[in-house]
Amino acid sequence: MPTRTAALDRVPAPALFVVSGLTQYLGAAIAVGLFAVAGAVEVGWLRIAASALLLVAWRRPWRRRWTRHDLAWAAVFGVALAAMNLAFYVAIDHLPLGTAVAIEFLGPVAVAAVTGSGWRERGAIAVAAAGVVLLAGVTVGSDLPHDDAVLGLAAIAVAAACWAAYIVLGRRVAVGGSGVTSLAVGMAVGALAFAPFLAPDAVPVLGDWRHALAVAGIALFSSAVPYALEQVILRRVSAATFSVLLALLPATAAVVGAVVLRQVPSPLELVGLVLVSGAIAMTAARPGASGRGEPDDVLPTDPPPA
Numbered sequence: 001m002p003t004r005t006a007a008l009d010r011v012p013a014p015a016l017f018v019v020s021g022l023t024q025y026l027g028a029a030i031a032v033g034l035f036a037v038a039g040a041v042e043v044g045w046l047r048i049a050a051s052a053l054l055l056v057a058w059r060r061p062w063r064r065r066w067t068r069h070d071l072a073w074a075a076v077f078g079v080a081l082a083a084m085n086l087a088f089y090v091a092i093d094h095l096p097l098g099t100a101v102a103i104e105f106l107g108p109v110a111v112a113a114v115t116g117s118g119w120r121e122r123g124a125i126a127v128a129a130a131g132v133v134l135l136a137g138v139t140v141g142s143d144l145p146h147d148d149a150v151l152g153l154a155a156i157a158v159a160a161a162c163w164a165a166y167i168v169l170g171r172r173v174a175v176g177g178s179g180v181t182s183l184a185v186g187m188a189v190g191a192l193a194f195a196p197f198l199a200p201d202a203v204p205v206l207g208d209w210r211h212a213l214a215v216a217g218i219a220l221f222s223s224a225v226p227y228a229l230e231q232v233i234l235r236r237v238s239a240a241t242f243s244v245l246l247a248l249l250p251a252t253a254a255v256v257g258a259v260v261l262r263q264v265p266s267p268l269e270l271v272g273l274v275l276v277s278g279a280i281a282m283t284a285a286r287p288g289a290s291g292r293g294e295p296d297d298v299l300p301t302d303p304p305p306a
Contacts (some may be wrong), residue, residue, distance in 0.1 A: 019226075032097075040089040042113045048086075048190055078183075087162060094152030128280075135274040
């Protein structure tokens with residue numbers, strides 16, 4: 001509702017950013033606990049479907065007059081969003097949470113490198129690549145089964161590519177002026193697009209009230225809250241304000257993984273995380289960006305999906 005969005009606009013953007021990041025990783029940690037009773041993609045689909053229901057009930061998109069153009073953008077955005085999350089869930093079923101999030105950041109850093117023209121963007125992709133290669137090498141050489149490590153790395157590469165598409169499409173949806181409502185429609189389309197393949201195996205999980213409660217928590221923490229906040233943030237964030245906060249997100253994921261999932265990173269993994277965080281800071285800290293962000297001053301690397 002407009003009054004609620006206006007209320008969010010009065011909250012400092014860094015506070016919204018921190019809440020968005022922490023809730024996403026908490027939701028991802030809860031999801032890992034469900035992988036024992038359902039597959040990663042099934043849990044991912046349940047998260048998307050439940051989040052779509054929450055957002056549609058909140059935004060009631062049928063009250064808005066939609067053009068074919070707006071619906072098409074929202075639908076494509078939603079399918080990219082769903083694919084990104086399904087791939088991410090497969091990845092965190094095989095990789096530590098912090099490692100997966102750090103490697104996934106290669107997507108937005110690549111977007112910054114392609115769309116930027118300065119030395120920061122060009123240097124950032126090299127720094128990020130070094131961090132990702134280090135993390136990937138440590139993962140393949142770790143105690144994880146080789147096939148699990150390879151599958152996890154392939155899945156997170158797909159998630160990174162989908163995240164790049166999400167950034168481009170999400171920017172278009174957010175700047176269009178109805179970001180959260182378009183998000184609700186997009187998530188509903190994304191859930192429906194994958195329903196024929198995943199719903200038959202996913203829905204029976206809800207027969208246990210504890211699993212149903214966990215799915216509701218995942219939907220709330222991983223999707224509904226952070227994605228709604230992102231749409232508010234995307235309209236007014238400036239690179240100068242968010243460069244440091246954005247660079248902390250891989251470390252935040254590593255902390256949540258260590259505390260909740262007991263996934264303690266090794267020294268080499270910490271070096272990889274630092275390299276990726278440095279690349280994020282380089283692409284986010286654009287010269288001349290200050291104050292409230294205008295449409296052309298929005299970060300190329302938005303808070304991550306989880």
